[in-house]
Amino acid sequence: MASLAAFRSEFEPGPELEVLPSQCGAQALLAALVREGVDTVFGIPGGANLPIYQHLPDFPIRHILVRHEQGAAHMADGYARASGRVGVCLATSGPGALNLITGLATAHFDSVPVVAITGQVAAPTIGTDAFQESDVIGSCLSVTKHSYQVQHADDLEEIVAEAFHVARTGRPGAVLIDIPKDVQQALVGLKRPLGRHRVHRAPTEPPDRQIAAAAAHLGAARRPVILAGRGVAIAGAEEVLRRLAETVDAPVGTTLLGTGVFPSPHPLGLGLVGFMGTGYCNLAVSECDCLVMVGMRADDRVTCRLDGFAPRAEHIIHINIDPAELGKTVDADCQIVGDAREVLERLCVAVRPQARPEWRRQVDGWRERHPLRHPRNGRLQPQEVLSAYYSRRRRGDITVADVGLNQMWAAMSWTGGEPGIFLNSGGQGTMGFALPAAVGAQAANPDRRVFAVCGEGGLVMTLQELATAVEAQLPVKVLILDNRQLGMVRQFQDDFYGGVRSQVDHLVTPDFSMLARAFGCFGAVVERHDEVGPALDAAIAHPGPAVVDFRIDPEAGIFPIVPLGGALSEFVECPYP
Amino acid sequence: MTLAPPQASGARLISVRVEDRPGVLQRVTNCLSRRGHRLLSCAVGEGSRQGELCLWLRVDTGRQPPAQAALQLAKLIDVVEVADLTEEAPSEWAVGLFDFPDPRAKGLERELERFGAQVVERSAERLLAALSGPPQLLEAARKAFTSMRLRDWVCSRPIALATTGGRHEPITQEEG
Ligand SMILES: Cc1ncc(C[n+]2csc(CCOP(=O)(O)OP(=O)(O)O)c2C)c(N)n1
Numbered sequence: 001m002a003s004l005a006a007f008r009s010e011f012e013p014g015p016e017l018e019v020l021p022s023q024c025g026a027q028a029l030l031a032a033l034v035r036e037g038v039d040t041v042f043g044i045p046g047g048a049n050l051p052i053y054q055h056l057p058d059f060p061i062r063h064i065l066v067r068h069e070q071g072a073a074h075m076a077d078g079y080a081r082a083s084g085r086v087g088v089c090l091a092t093s094g095p096g097a098l099n100l101i102t103g104l105a106t107a108h109f110d111s112v113p114v115v116a117i118t119g120q121v122a123a124p125t126i127g128t129d130a131f132q133e134s135d136v137i138g139s140c141l142s143v144t145k146h147s148y149q150v151q152h153a154d155d156l157e158e159i160v161a162e163a164f165h166v167a168r169t170g171r172p173g174a175v176l177i178d179i180p181k182d183v184q185q186a187l188v189g190l191k192r193p194l195g196r197h198r199v200h201r202a203p204t205e206p207p208d209r210q211i212a213a214a215a216a217h218l219g220a221a222r223r224p225v226i227l228a229g230r231g232v233a234i235a236g237a238e239e240v241l242r243r244l245a246e247t248v249d250a251p252v253g254t255t256l257l258g259t260g261v262f263p264s265p266h267p268l269g270l271g272l273v274g275f276m277g278t279g280y281c282n283l284a285v286s287e288c289d290c291l292v293m294v295g296m297r298a299d300d301r302v303t304c305r306l307d308g309f310a311p312r313a314e315h316i317i318h319i320n321i322d323p324a325e326l327g328k329t330v331d332a333d334c335q336i337v338g339d340a341r342e343v344l345e346r347l348c349v350a351v352r353p354q355a356r357p358e359w360r361r362q363v364d365g366w367r368e369r370h371p372l373r374h375p376r377n378g379r380l381q382p383q384e385v386l387s388a389y390y391s392r393r394r395r396g397d398i399t400v401a402d403v404g405l406n407q408m409w410a411a412m413s414w415t416g417g418e419p420g421i422f423l424n425s426g427g428q429g430t431m432g433f434a435l436p437a438a439v440g441a442q443a444a445n446p447d448r449r450v451f452a453v454c455g456e457g458g459l460v461m462t463l464q465e466l467a468t469a470v471e472a473q474l475p476v477k478v479l480i481l482d483n484r485q486l487g488m489v490r491q492f493q494d495d496f497y498g499g500v501r502s503q504v505d506h507l508v509t510p511d512f513s514m515l516a517r518a519f520g521c522f523g524a525v526v527e528r529h530d531e532v533g534p535a536l537d538a539a540i541a542h543p544g545p546a547v548v549d550f551r552i553d554p555e556a557g558i559f560p561i562v563p564l565g566g567a568l569s570e571f572v573e574c575p576y577p
Numbered sequence: 578m579t580l581a582p583p584q585a586s587g588a589r590l591i592s593v594r595v596e597d598r599p600g601v602l603q604r605v606t607n608c609l610s611r612r613g614h615r616l617l618s619c620a621v622g623e624g625s626r627q628g629e630l631c632l633w634l635r636v637d638t639g640r641q642p643p644a645q646a647a648l649q650l651a652k653l654i655d656v657v658e659v660a661d662l663t664e665e666a667p668s669e670w671a672v673g674l675f676d677f678p679d680p681r682a683k684g685l686e687r688e689l690e691r692f693g694a695q696v697v698e699r700s701a702e703r704l705l706a707a708l709s710g711p712p713q714l715l716e717a718a719r720k721a722f723t724s725m726r727l728r729d730w731v732c733s734r735p736i737a738l739a740t741t742g743g744r745h746e747p748i749t750q751e752e753g
Contacts, residue, residue, distance in 0.1 A: 141604060142611040146654040149599070166654055324648035328641075 014038065017059075025153030026051040026184040029117070030059040032160035038088050040064060040079060040443050041117075042072040046092025047132060049119030051184035064443060064472045067464035069096050071436040073103020074462065076114045078440030081423045082398055082450075086113045086167050087440060093119045094132030097178070098139060102430055105143035108174040109427025110257060111234060113167040115175050116140075120149065122182040136178055145173030153186040171322040172234065206338045206346075214292070214334050215350035217315035221290030223359045224250040225310075227273055227302075230257035230426070231295020231321060237341035238262070241294070244348050249356040251363050253281040255296050257426035259411045270363070271372075274302040276408045279370030279560045279571050284363050285310050286569035294319040295340040298330045299427075306330070308567020319343045370560070372412060375576035379553035380529060382406070382481045386413040388532045389451065389479060392540065398423065398441050398450045402434035402458035405487040408558045410453040432461030435478060439465055442474040449477070449540070456482040456509050456549075466519040469545040477539050478516075478547040483554045484509055491557045495572075496564045516547035525549045587639075588617055590667065591647050592737060593632040594624060594657040601655045605632060608653055614638050614646050618734040620671075629657060633736050662739045669735035673708045673715045675722050676729040680704035685725045692718040711735075 017031035029052060033041070040062045045053040056063055066072040069091040076087030087107070091097050097118040107114040121130040137147045146166050148159050159177060167175045218224055232241055238261050245252045245268050252262045253270035262269055270281035285291065291313045296302070297320070303309040309330060310316060318325075318332035319340060326335035336343055374383045386409055393399075393416075401410040401424040414422055423441065425433040438452035459480055469476050490504040516523030522542035524535045526549065539546035559574035595601045602621070609616050617635040624631040636646045644661070651659045677685060680699055689696065689706050692714065698705040708718055712735050719730055 137600065138603065141607040145652075151599075171652075322652070324645065324652060328645060331642075 015060075023188050024051065024055070024184065025150070025156055025179065025186050025188065026055045027058075028153060028156045028188045029160060029179065029184070030055055030061065032157045033061060033088065034059055036160065036164045037085065041088040041090055042066050042075040042079070042440065042443075043090025044069055044072065044092065044096060045090075046096050046119065048093035048096075048121055048181045049090060049117075049179075049184070051181065052090065052117070052119065052179075062443075063090075064439075064468060064474075066436070066468050068462065069099035070103050070432070071439075071462050071465040071468065073100045073114065073116065074106065074430075074433055074436035075440030075443065075465075075468075076116070077103060077107040077110075077112050077433075078400060078423060078437030079444040080107070080112045080114055080440075081110075081437070082421060082441035083444035085444070086115055086164055088115050088117065090117050091119070092132065093121055093136070093181075094134045096132075097136035098134055101140060101143060102428075103436075104140060104174040104176070106425045106428045106430040106433060108143050108145065110230060110425065111172045112174070113172040115163050115167050115177065118176065118178045119184070120178045120180040123151070123180040124182070126180065137176065140176050143174065144176050147176035147178065149178045150180070150183050153183050153188045156183075156188075204337060206336045206343060210334065210336050211343070211346045211350050214317045214336065214347055217290050217317060217334060218248050218250070218292070218347075218351050219354070221288075221315070222356065223288045223312075223362075224248060224290040224292070224356070225270075225284050225288035226250050226252045226292040226294065227255065227285065227296060228252060228258045228261050228294050229255040229296025230261075231340045232258060232261040233295075235295060235321075235340035235342075237295065237344050240341055240344040240348055242266070244344050244351070247348060247353050248351050249354055249360065250292070251281075251284055251360075253277065253285065255302055255426065256407075256411055256424060258296060259414050259424070260416050260422040264415050267360075271414075272411055274568070275304055275562050276412070276558050276560070277562075277568070277571070278372060278412070279573060280363060280366035282560070282562070282568040282571050283366045283370070286312070286567070287362075288313055290315045290317070292317045292319070293330070293332070294344065296320070297325050297328070300329070303329060303568070304562045305565055305567045308569065311567075370573060373559065373574040373576070374556070375553070375574070377553065377576070379556075380527065380532070380550060382409045382550075382552050382556055383413055384529060385479065385481060385526075385532055385550045385552065386410060386453070387415075388536055389453075390415050392536055394449065396448045397421070398438070398445065398448055400424065400434045400438040400441060400450065400452045402452065402454040403429045403431045403488075404455045404458060405483070405491065405556070405558050406453055406455040406458070406481040408488075409481065412558075431455075431458035433458070435459060435476070436462050436465045436468075438476040438478070439469050439472070439474050442469075442476050443472065450474075452476055452478045454478060454480050455487060456480050456484065456506060456512070457486045459512075460510075463515075466516065466521055466545060466547070470520040473544070475542070475544050475546070477545070479536075479539075480512055480547065480549045481552050482509065482512070482549050483552050483556060485554055487554075487556070488558070491561075494557075495561065512547055512549035516545075520544070522546035523549075525551065527551045587643065588635050588637050588663075589643055589646060590662045590669075590737060591634045591636055591650065592660045592662055592667075592739070593634060593650055594626070594659075595630050595632060595653075596655045596657060597628050597630045598655050601630065602632075604653050604655060605634070605650065608649055609634070609636060609646060612641060612645060612649055614641065620734040620736050622736050631736070633734065635734070660739060662737055665739045667737040667739045669711055669737045670709060671712050671715050671733050671735040673718065673730060673732040675706045675708065675718070675727060677704040677706070677722075677725060678702060678728045679726055682725050688721055688725060692721070694718065
């Protein structure tokens with residue numbers, strides 16, 4: 001079964017490579033990475049990390065040479081999301097390190113374990129505005145879970161161990177290790193203990209009374225709804241989520257990051273919730289009397305206007321591993337801190353099976369009255385491309401969406417019959433994420449097929465990583481939903497900003513098929529319906545990376561959509577039949 | 578985060594025990610500013626545990642739920658323990674230094690004695706007095722001293738210990 005659980009490997013330490021006193025800091029670092037089970041890193045060398053690159057060839061680590069450090073961070077992110085392991089990226093000091101920031105923020109906001117290792121100018125020159133000096137620790141404070149500037153080569157072993165532990169435990173996140181060049185070159189002496197090893201606050205086991213209260217609320221409910229986020233995928237709770245939903249007969253919606261954690265064709269599946277959620281999911285949340293939110297944050301894209309979010313719910317049960325997420329936006333009366341799988345397992349035992357035919361009939365009625373619709377005007381619609389693509393999906397295939405309309409279309413059309421792998425940048429909404437993240441996902445899963453769904457605007461932000469894909473022989477397939485526009489911004493301008501279309505047209509877009517070929521990829525352009533299937537088949541059949549440019553209807557938009565400032569129930573549907 | 582007058586409404590008094598590591602103050606203040614909280618005052622001191630610092634922060638959490646500041650701080654890796662003392666009637670204590678240009682000013686000695694201030698330095702042109710106590714005492718002293726031709730004064734932000742919460746076991750010899 002192609003669930004994230006199938007990808008998730010428990011942390012397996014790599015071979016013990018002894019740190020000998022004659023080794024330098026760079027060697028100690030690399031040995032420590034191997035010990036952490038690191039098999040692949042993404043990066044670019046430069047002045048301040050050359051000692052690491054000098055010794056890299058001696059270690060059993062695959063280095064993938066990227067074309068921009070942002071690409072390295074997204075690749076480490078994609079690697080981590082699609083494997084459950086920690087992704088690692090390397091950069092030199094100054095601009096190299098600063099180029100990582102967007103990628104680190106993207107990973108961190110979506111709770112993805114990434115460790116970034118940056119070279120720093122030699123310790124004695126820190127603070128002198130030395131060549132390529134930057135305060136990367138300071139610059140990354142709010143986009144990392146923790147960071148270290150290594151002062152002594154002897155500390156490296158312990159810092160790396162702690163950094164990986166911090167990245168992968170509790171609510172996962174991005175961690176930065178900044179290593180001055182002289183520390184990389186210094187000989188490792190006797191191991192200097194860092195002080196007492198830090199034991200990070202493990203999530204507490206929620207008390208029985210909380211589980212019992214949640215079960216009682218669910219038992220007493222007449223109109224329960226479950227919303228699930230990426231925390232379900234991180235915890236491997238897809239199966240127990242389904243069991244709970246079926247036991248209590250509660251429909252399940254997902255957040256954008258939770259796409260794929262509940263099978264969409266399931267009779268209880270509601271699809272996406274929120275700003276661009278399905279009408280029936282948003283209505284179900286608006287009418288429910290008991291809401292369970294599990295492994296999700298409930299940000300403004302989910303809740304829309306806060307007082308219009310689940311206004312009829314008598315009880316809201318919020319389950320999250322991060323206590324700070326509980327009560328941050330939605331004031332749940334039943335707040336449970338814990339791992340999604342563990343809590344859902346206990347909840348499954350505590351609830352009694354119930355059928356709620358009346359509620360199901362009501363939800364199914366909304367499903368019929370508010371189906372997902374798109375125009376049929378003869379022009380190529382993104383939904384047609386995506387349905388042709390998804391119909392070719394095999395179990396285990398990985399889909400990585402970029403940001404914009406393409407992302408929402410891809411998530412909305414998702415038709416996984418089983419929990420699948422759908423990756424996207426939910427928290428930051430970083431354009432340019434998909435291609436490098438797909439490259440990282442492919443590096444982690446050489447035997448799976450990896451597809452990136454992009455808009456032409458986002459793709460060109462990190463397009464250079466096609467060279468990386470070709471060079472590293474990572475055969476990702478890029479599907480461009482090309483509307484020659486910053487489509488989502490255009491729709492916002494049309495819908496919410498007086499219809500003034502300002503700076504959204506791409507009057508010049510490259511010929512992506514030629515561009516693909518220039519990079520050494522397969523390239524094709526599709527303008528007609530009948531070309532969609534054959535082009536997809538040709539791209540899939542091509543042994544290397546491929547780019548297919550689907551020239552879609554430039555006016556295609558996303559529906560339903562909740563007007564800015566509106567409540568979930570106030571969604572606007574596709575005006576075309 | 579902005580520095581604002583300490584009387585802002587909705588302020589929380591949060592005590593934070595942190596590992597004494599480089600950059601830890603930056604992490605704490607960044608965590609608050611990143612979340613839109615205003616740091617009204619901050620005192621830093623040592624606590625009973627080796628290798629740790631104690632911070633006392635007065636924070637206006639603005640539009641955020643009041644619990645957010647402490648919850649977010651608790652997530653920092655260098656933070657050992659966070660306690661929101663606001664509702665706990667904590668004992669607060671601060672220190673002030675008061676600089677008088679005229680040691681013979683009329684009534685000065687009597688006022689210093691009344692507040693229990695200690696003379697730290699005395700010369701023909703200067704009397705420096707120190708006073709410690711609850712913030713209200715220092716505030717009252719400052720007002721009274723103003724009429725004694727006070728030249729300058731400085732006052733620390735208070736440190737605090739909760740009457741409940743915080744540590745429960747007695748401090749052992751090694752720790753102390
Ligand atoms: C790095 C970055 N810059 C700007 C934005 C704001 N933004 C969100 S969607 C969007 C348009 C995306 O256009 P395109 O990639 O062509 O995709 P489409 O919406 O047309 O599918 C923009 C500019 C963003 N999310 N990320």
